[in-house]
Amino acid sequence: MKESVSYAPSRADFTGSPAVAASSASDGPSVKSLVAVTLGNGLEIYDFAVYSFFSVIIGHLFFPASNDYVSLLLAVATFGVGFIMRPLGSMVLGNYADRHGRKAAMTLIMGLMSLGVLMVAFAPTYKDVGIFAPIVLIAGRLLQGFSAGGEVGAATTWLMEAGGHSRRGVRVSWQMTSQGGAALLGAAMGAGLSHLLSDQQLYDWGWRVPFIFGLLIMPVGLYIRRQLPETHSTTAASTVANPALTLWREHRRALVLGILLVMKGTTTFYIIVYYMPAYMVNTLHMPASISYWISLTAALLTLLIPFWGGRLADRLPKRKPILIGCAIVSFLLIWPIFATILYGVPLGYTIALIAVDQILANISAVAMFLLVLETFPKAVRACGMAMVYAVGVSLFGGFAQFNVTWLLKVTNAPMAPAWYLMFCSVVSLAALVAWRERHHDE
Template sequence: MSKPLAVAAPSPLIRPASPRRTLIAVALGNWLELYDFTVFSFFAMLIGKLYFPSDSEYGSLLMALATFGIGFVVRPLGGLAIGRIADRSGRKPALTLTIWLMAAGTALIGLAPTHADIGVAAPLLIVAGRLLQGFAAGGEIGASTSYLMEFAPKSRRGFMVSWQTATQGAAVLVGAASGALLTALLTVDALESWGWRLPFLFGLLIGPLGLYIRGQLDETHRPEASRQPGLLRLASKHRRTLLLGSMLVMGMSANTYVIANYMPSYLSKVLHMPPSSALLSGCAAGLMMLLASPPAGWLADRLRRRKPLLLAVNTLLLLLTLPCFALLLGEPTLRNALLLATLLTTILALGCPAGFLLVMEALPRHGRATGLAVVYACGVTVFGGFAQFIVTWLISVSGDPLAPAWYAMACTGLSLLALILFHERPAAEAD
């Protein structure tokens, strides 16, 4: 890492001329990328069967979920590399690059021949596709969320940043809905032969739309070489923020991937619900994340401090997760599955915008995209990305169907501890 030059005066912040156009451009581009990245989890059981054949009950699913998690391993690298581009060259070129990388990874997955066709090369193609997707997703969060924050006036930062989590909800909703629709309409043979590829090809075909949208964005950050800190300097000066921020993200991420992404596989594999019904829980979780995030951002803007809201959210998740799963196990109906997904996702969504703001406002603007990308990627990589693999493995070795609840609660508890220790920077002081 090159040694940074002396610090110059702060570079001016560039305000886009059209707030509505800019919000739509960032939100739609973010949704397109996150859809491509998350749709994999809703076809994990089928991908496991076609690309990771196994004789054990959970073997194929575990391998598919591990492959889903592999995409998160390179997220810190993507966050660092693309975050540096965003801080050095501007947010716009970084956002455009992530679209190209995500499209390449999606193409590899959607077009890959199966294990029956080309043998061991097939799962290698899937892994390569997930690595590309993960690298792109690692840079997307930092660049797009920093863009939304810097674009907004300080009194509306929470509302603008909330569209980051709202588009995550929209991605989950569309991914789960596509799975439910295809499962309900197609025969098993058709779904295994070509139907499962359609959501990936859809994501690939709309990639050019994402490129066009990102091309219309104005720049919010005018970088100056003298203002760009090296990673070591950023880590040295803000190591407490980076560490505690990663722990805070860990809880949000673990709950998101257990409740929204893993639940359809859990309902189908463990509770033996029909796949088309099980996928509706993913739809419910995505819908509530989409609907609850903007009001949560509005609420964060009206609070003088973010931490009390986040403390309440994490405490509620800690108290309600186990009873919700126990209710579902006692009466494994679609109604109870939808109740669990709706209640826990709504609570989770209430804290997400405030969580993003808490971390971003503690970081300097000239290193914000890099810092947030690394915080988010590190917090998500193991505890979120591998959450589905971990809880499936725990169920397979322990036989305890409450393993997802215990795992989510453990991560929430650690995030609660990090939140207590986190030093909140007043919003009025954040640049």
């Protein structure tokens, strides 16, 4: 049954900050609760950023080899194993969230995530314990990937359910805002330590500092999560025996289309934010200092724009028009973005185009979360959101850099990343057109 969304402006609607809006809204959770709920997803992105920054050092310490390239490749592959565990985590922890409650699941997930970060932060090096060093590191990454698989489903579902309909877009926007803030914090931490410490200090202990910092924050998030109100009844009448199986039997179409819907957004994020600097330096031979401005722009916009995307979604009764409009304009921007880089157009034009694309990406991300959450019934909502996001990110985001690198090697065409993103855009747009928008708000 479709709902009719009405929107009554409040004092929060005239503020320019998600924090102020959240605290002003009378039908939603406090800022402290919002931060605690989105902390897990933010720390996962933070961990990605700092691991990527120190991947060369980690490769040398845990995977010593005569060839530096082999060490780096093994270090990057170790990080990638976390993506393998996401789909499994989404099914197991998504089931748990739908059967035992969102709060219980988020508390469990934060505990598992803390253990995974602990193993990475204090893993002994190859010089100390030999082959056991990479085993501990890989085990920590596997546990982090498993917990991350259920994090978005449980946390985003709680955000949607934790208040009235008129503010749900703003609440859900915190999930994306946390990613932007975490990416900026991770990059700042890596850059700051590299500037303040010597190479020897970074190898001896400096690379561990960002992970320990993240670990110290987690107990605060764990404590606050345990105090949250529950948004989902766990009585027999409100739950199903196996949400993952129910999803496949009764909501298979939405599940598959949702995974394809994630394809464009996650591929763009991992290529623009994390792959673009390497592409500009290695393929186009541009200075690294210039290339990082692109990642900085993307991360900053991911911090600032989702709130406004949430407000827009709250004002409109349907999500598909927002998503279709953003998808078409974003598709048209892909070729110009890479063409300006390739043909030596001043960097300011490239950054401006990427800024527009990232604004659209963040607006559509909030609408996409709402579209998926509102389609699944409450009894399977957390598991459905978790599986859509985890499988989509693992298949398309986790392998985006590998796929683009392979295409560049095979085709020897500098525009290969643009072609790849255009293909992903077409697939996601087709899934969006086929999507049957509906609202389950029971």
